[in-house]
Amino acid sequence: MRTAEIPRARRQSAPSTDRETDYRWLVRVWALVAAFMLVTWYWSHHVGIPVKDPQGAVFLSRIAISLAIFVPMTVIDASLRVGRREWTVRKTSAVLRERWTRHRLALAGSALLAYHIVYFCYHNLKSWDVLNEPRDQMLLDWDRWLFLGHSPAVLLHDLLGQNVAAYVLMLIYESFGTMVLIAIPMPLVFSTRIRDGFVAIASGLWIWIFGVASYYLIPSLGPFQSAPEEFAGLPHTMIQDTQARYMDQRAHLLADPQAHDAYAQVSAFASLHVGVTCVIFLMCAYYGLRRTTIAMGVFLLGTIIATVYLGWHFFVDDPAGIAIGVLSCYLGAKMIYPHGRRAAGPRPESPQ
Numbered sequence: 134m135r136t137a138e139i140p141r142a143r144r145q146s147a148p149s150t151d152r153e154t155d156y157r158w159l160v161r162v163w164a165l166v167a168a169f170m171l172v173t174w175y176w177s178h179h180v181g182i183p184v185k186d187p188q189g190a191v192f193l194s195r196i197a198i199s200l201a202i203f204v205p206m207t208v209i210d211a212s213l214r215v216g217r218r219e220w221t222v223r224k225t226s227a228v229l230r231e232r233w234t235r236h237r238l239a240l241a242g243s244a245l246l247a248y249h250i251v252y253f254c255y256h257n258l259k260s261w262d263v264l265n266e267p268r269d270q271m272l273l274d275w276d277r278w279l280f281l282g283h284s285p286a287v288l289l290h291d292l293l294g295q296n297v298a299a300y301v302l303m304l305i306y307e308s309f310g311t312m313v314l315i316a317i318p319m320p321l322v323f324s325t326r327i328r329d330g331f332v333a334i335a336s337g338l339w340i341w342i343f344g345v346a347s348y349y350l351i352p353s354l355g356p357f358q359s360a361p362e363e364f365a366g367l368p369h370t371m372i373q374d375t376q377a378r379y380m381d382q383r384a385h386l387l388a389d390p391q392a393h394d395a396y397a398q399v400s401a402f403a404s405l406h407v408g409v410t411c412v413i414f415l416m417c418a419y420y421g422l423r424r425t426t427i428a429m430g431v432f433l434l435g436t437i438i439a440t441v442y443l444g445w446h447f448f449v450d451d452p453a454g455i456a457i458g459v460l461s462c463y464l465g466a467k468m469i470y471p472h473g474r475r476a477a478g479p480r481p482e483s484p485q
Contacts (some may be wrong), residue, residue: 137188140451142299146326158328158331158468158470158471159243159331160241160243161443161468161469162243162331162334162335162338162468162469163243163247163343165251165335165338165339165468166247166250166251167225169250169251169254169338169342170250170254171259172254172258173254175260175330176258176261177261178202178255180261180264180390181390182260182261182291182390182395183391184254184257184392185257185260185393185395187393187394187396187398190253190254191253191256192249192250192252193251195252195314196245196246196249196401198314198315199249199317199318199440199482200240200244200245202317202318203241203245203313203318203321203322203356204393205483206318206322206323207229207232207233207322208225208229210230210232210322210323211226211228211232212225212375214228214232215228220287223237224345231338237274237327237369240316240321240327241321241322241390242329243319244321244327244330244331244334245317245318246336247338248317248334249312251337251338251341251342252341255341255342255344255345256396256398258345258348258349259345259348259397259400260386260396260397260398260399261397261398262345262348262349262352262397262400263352263383263386263387263399263400264390264396265349266352266355267352267354267359268351268352268353268357269353269354269355269358269359269401269447272351272353272401272402272449272450273349273356273359273360273447274324275449276356276447276448276449279448280448284356284360284363285447285448286356286360286363286444287363287440287442289348289438289441289442289444290363290366290367292301292414293438293442295366295367295368297382298442299367299368299370299443300368300370300444302435302438302439302442302443303370303371303372303439303443305432305435305436305439305442306436306439306440306445307371307372309436312410312413312432313409313413315323315331316413316416317334317337318334319333320334320416321334324420327421327434328469329469331469332415332416332419332465332466332469332470332474333412333419333420333436333465334465335464335465335466335468335469336412336415336416336462336464336465336466337409337412337427337461337465338460338465339460339464339465340405340408340409340412340457340458340461341405343408343457343460343461344403344405344408344409344454344473347364347402347403347453347457348400348402348403350402351402351469352400352402353400353401353402353431353447354400354401355376355399355401355444355445355446356381356444356445356446356447357376357443357444357445358376358380358399358400360444360452361444363444364443364444367443372444372445376444376445378400379398379399382395382396382397382398382399383397383399385397385433397406397469401445401446401447402446402447402450402453403439403450403452403453403454403456403457404446404449404450404453404456405448405452405453405454406436406439406440406445407433407436407437407446407450407451407454407455407458408453408455408457408458408461409438409458410429410432410433410436410458410460411433411454411455411458411459412458412462413429414426414429414430414433415458415459415462416462417429419462420464437451
């Protein structure tokens, strides 16, 4: 959306609507975080492996990245509210000061901290899932039954070819991490009322929780490991390097679980590339971002194809990812607005 198309009412910084008398929604968010932390602590004790953040790669570095993205986003938001024709540094600074009070900053910081704590716990629980026996053969059998005895990956290779499509789908798959890092602070920044932004954050908490639960429900590695012959014709890219690294990580953790750098990242069922992308897609629709929703729908479809084509996931992992994505959004909205969302002036805005 061009700045000139944004109605003046949406571009101006409205009086703060963040000061509420009822913060039970925030208590519910942190109650969920605390419960998941307790589950992580208990399972760490159960498996006898301490909680880890090797080189700060999962918790500390991601918080720093979120803050580095958050700050320029607030400037972009303030500039959009001022408008292109009326923009000056002074007006933009005034909107920033009016909009980002200590109260709103504290709520935004609380949201980012809650999200990254859950993500940190998720990664540790996912790491310990490799101690369970994989059930890849069962998932392979399900895929063959659904596709009348055929491998869905091989069918895609025959349909799309194994050259250009491999590189295009690699780019789609690998862009997931960057997209998620950008998507985390966006609803907090561009929502007129920050409580609206918490709906996306709460949905994000649920998707990681349901995701790791699905890993333990059906432990698995992925068809790249259980049916490698189906992917032998693909060109060698960073995908194969990452898959090999993940298997090395798994072997290292199984050999020496107490090692400070023993940390695994491989699990297939359900696909959280699909699940998290589904959450972002549904949140774009929730916030009324029509064109962004269409773009995310196309990206979601590309992600589904990529997960199967590249051997990361069985086909059945993808519908499971969509299912937990839908459930996460439902629970996220109910957690923040149990009785429905009340109008609070302009809907969350973001350039489309």
